[in-house]
Amino acid sequence: MTAGAKGAGMGSLRWTILATALLVVTVLGITLGETAMPLAEIWKGLRGEEGPAALTVRFLRAPRVLTALGAGACLGLSGALFQRLLRNPLASPDLMGFAPGAGLAMMITLAFGITLPPPLVSATGGVLAALSVAILAHRRDEGLAPLRLVLVGLGFGFTCSALAAFLMLTLPGPLALEAQRWLSGSLAARGWGHVAQIWLPGLILILLLVLQVRALSLLDLGDDLAQSLGLRAGRARMWLAATGVGLMAAGVAVAGPVAFVPLMAGPLGAAITGARRIGPALLAAALTGALITCGADLVARAAVPGVGLPLGLLTGLLGAPYLLWRLSLEIERGGL
Amino acid sequence: MSDPAGQNDLEVRGLTLGYPGRAVLRDLSLRMPSGRVTAILGPNGCGKSTLLRALGRLIVPQGGSVQLGGRDLRGYEPRLLARRLGILPQAPLAPEGITVADLVGRGRAPWRGLLSGWSTADREAVARALAAVHLEDMAERPISELSGGQRQRAWIALALAQETEILLLDEPTTWLDLPHQIEVLRLFQRLNRERGLTVISVLHDLNLAARHSDHLVLLGRDGLVAEGAPEAVLTPLHLARAFGLEARVMPDPVTATPMVVPL
Numbered sequence: 001m002t003a004g005a006k007g008a009g010m011g012s013l014r015w016t017i018l019a020t021a022l023l024v025v026t027v028l029g030i031t032l033g034e035t036a037m038p039l040a041e042i043w044k045g046l047r048g049e050e051g052p053a054a055l056t057v058r059f060l061r062a063p064r065v066l067t068a069l070g071a072g073a074c075l076g077l078s079g080a081l082f083q084r085l086l087r088n089p090l091a092s093p094d095l096m097g098f099a100p101g102a103g104l105a106m107m108i109t110l111a112f113g114i115t116l117p118p119p120l121v122s123a124t125g126g127v128l129a130a131l132s133v134a135i136l137a138h139r140r141d142e143g144l145a146p147l148r149l150v151l152v153g154l155g156f157g158f159t160c161s162a163l164a165a166f167l168m169l170t171l172p173g174p175l176a177l178e179a180q181r182w183l184s185g186s187l188a189a190r191g192w193g194h195v196a197q198i199w200l201p202g203l204i205l206i207l208l209l210v211l212q213v214r215a216l217s218l219l220d221l222g223d224d225l226a227q228s229l230g231l232r233a234g235r236a237r238m239w240l241a242a243t244g245v246g247l248m249a250a251g252v253a254v255a256g257p258v259a260f261v262p263l264m265a266g267p268l269g270a271a272i273t274g275a276r277r278i279g280p281a282l283l284a285a286a287l288t289g290a291l292i293t294c295g296a297d298l299v300a301r302a303a304v305p306g307v308g309l310p311l312g313l314l315t316g317l318l319g320a321p322y323l324l325w326r327l328s329l330e331i332e333r334g335g336l
Numbered sequence: 337m338s339d340p341a342g343q344n345d346l347e348v349r350g351l352t353l354g355y356p357g358r359a360v361l362r363d364l365s366l367r368m369p370s371g372r373v374t375a376i377l378g379p380n381g382c383g384k385s386t387l388l389r390a391l392g393r394l395i396v397p398q399g400g401s402v403q404l405g406g407r408d409l410r411g412y413e414p415r416l417l418a419r420r421l422g423i424l425p426q427a428p429l430a431p432e433g434i435t436v437a438d439l440v441g442r443g444r445a446p447w448r449g450l451l452s453g454w455s456t457a458d459r460e461a462v463a464r465a466l467a468a469v470h471l472e473d474m475a476e477r478p479i480s481e482l483s484g485g486q487r488q489r490a491w492i493a494l495a496l497a498q499e500t501e502i503l504l505l506d507e508p509t510t511w512l513d514l515p516h517q518i519e520v521l522r523l524f525q526r527l528n529r530e531r532g533l534t535v536i537s538v539l540h541d542l543n544l545a546a547r548h549s550d551h552l553v554l555l556g557r558d559g560l561v562a563e564g565a566p567e568a569v570l571t572p573l574h575l576a577r578a579f580g581l582e583a584r585v586m587p588d589p590v591t592a593t594p595m596v597v598p599l
Contacts, residue, residue, distance in 0.1 A: 211450060218445055220434075224394050224425040229498065230418030230446035276433040 014273045018287055022069075025294045029065035030057060032302055059191070067190040068294040070198035071255035076269070076289015077209065078247035079262025080282055084216060085240055088149065089326060092263040093130055093248045096153045099257030100160035101129020102249070103183045107164040110179055111171060119201070123249030129160060130245075147330065150323075185256035185312030187297045198254045205246045209282065212240055217278045258293060259312045260319020265289035267326075292318065343405055344370040346391055346421075346502060346536070350400035353386050359398065360386045366553060366563050370501070373528050374536045375545035377569075378555030379579050384538045385426065385506050387555070391536065392423030392504045404502075418446035423504040424495045430479045436490050437475040440465055443497030465496035468523065485516040492520065496527070503527075505537035509544070517541070521548035546570055546593040554578050570594040 079092035093099070105125020109116055137152040139145065164183060168176050215236040218226040223233040248262065269275065269284030296314035303309060346368040354360035360383040368374050368391070376384050389395045391402055393409045401408045409417065422443075430439065443465065444458045466472045469489035474482065479490060488511065495503055503524075509517040525548055527533045539545040545552060545566075552569040554561045556578035562569045575583050581598060588595040 214445065214448075214450070217431075217442060220429075220431040221439075221442060222425065222429040224389075224423070225428050225494075227394055227414070228392060228418065228423040228425075229442065230415035232414055277438065 011274055015284075018269070018272050018284065018291070022287055022291045022294075025291055025298060026065055026069065029068070029294055029298050030061045032298065063192050063195050064187055064190045064297070065294060066195045067198055067254055068187050068297045069290040070195070070202050071187075071251040071258070072261060072265075072290035072293025073286040074198065074202045074205070074247040074251035074289070075255075075258060075261040075293065076265025076285045076287075077206065077282060078244045078251065079264075079289070080266030080269070080285030081209070081216075081240065081244040081247070082262075083266050084220065084278065084281075085237065085244070089267060090147075090150050090263070090323075090330070092266075093126065093244070094257065094259055094262045095150055095323075097129040097133040097156040097160065098126040098245075098248055099252060099259065100157040100164070101132075102126035102252045103257050104129070104160040104164045104167075106182060107167040107179060110175060111167040119197070119249050119253035122252045123245060126249055126252065127245050129156060132156060147327070150327070182256050184310035185258040185315070186308075186310055187255055187293075188301075188308050190254070194254045198250055201246065201250045205243055205250065206286070208243050209247075210279075212236070212243065213279050213282065216240060220278065255293065256312065258296075259316045260322065261289050261292050261315055264319055264322050265292060268292075344501060344534070346370070346534075347403045347406075348387075348391070348400070349403060351387075351390060351397050351402065352399035353383065353390050353395065353397055356398070361555075361559060363400065364560055365400075366560060368534070368536050368553070369551055370534045371528070371532050372534060372550040373524055373548065374534075374551040374553060375539045375549040376536065376553045376555065377539060377542060377545055377578075378561075379557065382555040382557055382578075384555055388423070388504055388506050388536070388538050392421065393417065394423065394425075415446045418498065418500070420500055421502040421504070422495045422498040422500040424491055424506065424508065426506040426510065428491055430487070432480075434479055435476055436466070436471055436479060436482070436493075437462065439479055439490055440475075440493045440497050443494040446498065461497050461499050465493040468496055468527065469493045484511050485513070485519075488512055488516070488520065492523070501532075502534040502536065505535070507538050507540065509539065509541070517544060524548070542570060542575075542596045543588065543593075546595070547588065547591050566594050570596060 079094065082091050082093055082096075083089055102122035102125045105121050105128075106118065108114070108125075109121050133149070133153045133156050136156070137145070137149045139148070161183075168179055168183075171179060215231055218229050218231045219233060219236060219240070221229075226233045226236070251258070265288045266281065266285040269286075269288035270281050272288065273280065273284040275281040275284045292315060293311070296318065297311050300309040300311050300314045348364055348366050348368075351364045352359050352362050364387070376387060378384050386395070390397055393402070396410070401410070403409065404412070404417075404421065440462050441454075441458070444454075444461060447461075448455075448458065463472075466475055469492055471486065471489055471493060474486065474490075479487060482490060488508065492505075492508065495505070509520055512520060521544060524533075524535045524537070528535055549566060551564065552566050553563045554569050554574055561578045562571075562574045570585055572583055572585055575581050575585070575596060583596050583598045585594050585596055587593070
């Protein structure tokens with residue numbers, strides 16, 4: 001009821017731009033690759049007709065693109081959710097040590113030959129790391145100040161990465177190679193199993209999040225007012241945080257710790273679409289997360305012919321300048 | 337909403353508030369009459385706001401209880417309590433970029449189902465709340481563009497859209513200039529007369545409180561000093577005990593309510 005009629009035309013144009021960009025990246029992801037193929041062949045392959053393109057498209061490119069879209073959406077949503085929940089544009093799980101923590105946990109299970117489901121392992125490691133960072137950075141008087149959170153997160157992240165690198169030395173060659181790729185984030189060799197692995201939990205978590213959008217909009221008013229409006233603020237916050245952790249863990253489990261996607265997706269999505277209300281802003285974050293991840297993966301495999309660059313490298317190239325800009329903004333505002 | 341038997345009074349029984357080892361209020365018992373405008377007064381640090389927060393179930397008492405309709409607040413399901421009692425904190429946070437209508441609409445939360453959209457009742461409540469604070473024309477404006485007085489009125493509209501019987505307000509007139517203070521206090525009086533709304537607010541200005549309230553609660557550093565009608569509460573003796581202030585009390589030349597003149 002509150003969406004003003006004026007500005008709606010402008011808003012829908014901006015949403016169209018985001019949707020079109022996502023569509024273009026998806027189509028490019030399926031059509032571009034090491035083996036150049038005519039579009040007609042690819043279309044045949046997609047429709048299930050036999051031909052030279054069938055194998056490449058159906059078993060290599062389509063699952064890879066779908067995994068990228070799902071993982072990107074989950075990572076983007078997770079970041080935007082935590083940024084809202086903690087009222088801090090830098091409080092995204094990737095900056096809070098979640099990803100390096102997840103990586104370290106994966107390394108520990110690999111190094112000691114423990115077999116556990118990867119999503120569970122990465123979630124546990126990530127949560128432990130993020131909790132440690134939050135506790136270390138928290139001050140009674142000022143809560144989670146943006147700069148302290150980032151510095152503690154980076155420091156903790158480096159420690160986790162160093163430990164993970166040390167553990168990697170103990171691994172035999174092939175396993176170490178796989179681990180290396182996992183640590184920097186990669187979407188190489190994703191199959192339909194990975195598509196299911198991201199989209200099934202992803203869709204369930206997104207549904208859970210939809211049910212909590214109203215609670216989030218009340219928490220946005222501060223705990224006192226949220227409680228006055230009938231919300232059990234503490235419980236609602238716990239559920240939202242659990243959903244955010246689940247989204248992050250799902251994304252990291254299939255794509256690895258793709259740096260900066262959670263940090264950037266929310267603010268970029270809001271900038272592109274102009275979305276201010278929570279529901280649309282989260283949708284924009286999911287679409288933008290998918291766009292960045294799929295786009296970065298596209299560049300990662302097409303930039304240097306014959307060489308698949310790590311996905312995390314590409315998102316890092318995009319994310320590091322963003323982080324610096326954001327930090328300078330916070331310093332100017334005196335928020336640090 | 338007349339309530340002669342006081343069944344919907346907010347009642348405080350043996351209430352102790354504070355932190356372990358440092359009680360802000362100890363063993364306080366009083367009754368906030370329903371259908372009236374009550375002001376809680378007292379010096380800084382006497383626990384006025386703490387008391388209000390306990391009345392609004394934002395803090396858990398260390399001892400005693402707050403009861404509504406004879407039932408402990410803690411026994412209420414949060415959403416059901418939120419339909420009867422709303423509290424507006426002192427310095428609420430406005431989410432970035434939120435519009436007036438969006439903010440006020442959130443006051444409908446206790447009345448809406450998890451997935452249900454906006455009902456006619458919701459729309460009407462929001463429209464009524466905006467009209468009550470004269471912000472109808474500002475509905476689509478971002479809160480950040482409003483003046484201090486308008487912003488405060490937008491928050492009050494949120495609390496009104498909640499359509500509770502009881503409204504608790506923590507210093508609703510701070511940050512407002514005198515004309516706006518009076519406007520806000522008159523609004524509460526009007527809502528009380530027209531809709532039977534019970535208003536309980538923490539106020540600083542003794543004379544304004546006397547003018548615009550039916551019932552006063554005066555706290556001192558050691559707890560309750562007096563409660564009752566303004567004439568009975570604002571006496572030189574009580575003021576000396578609560579504030580350590582030497583003052584003369586005379587009838588307000590305009591309203592004949594007690595007027596405090598410090599010596």
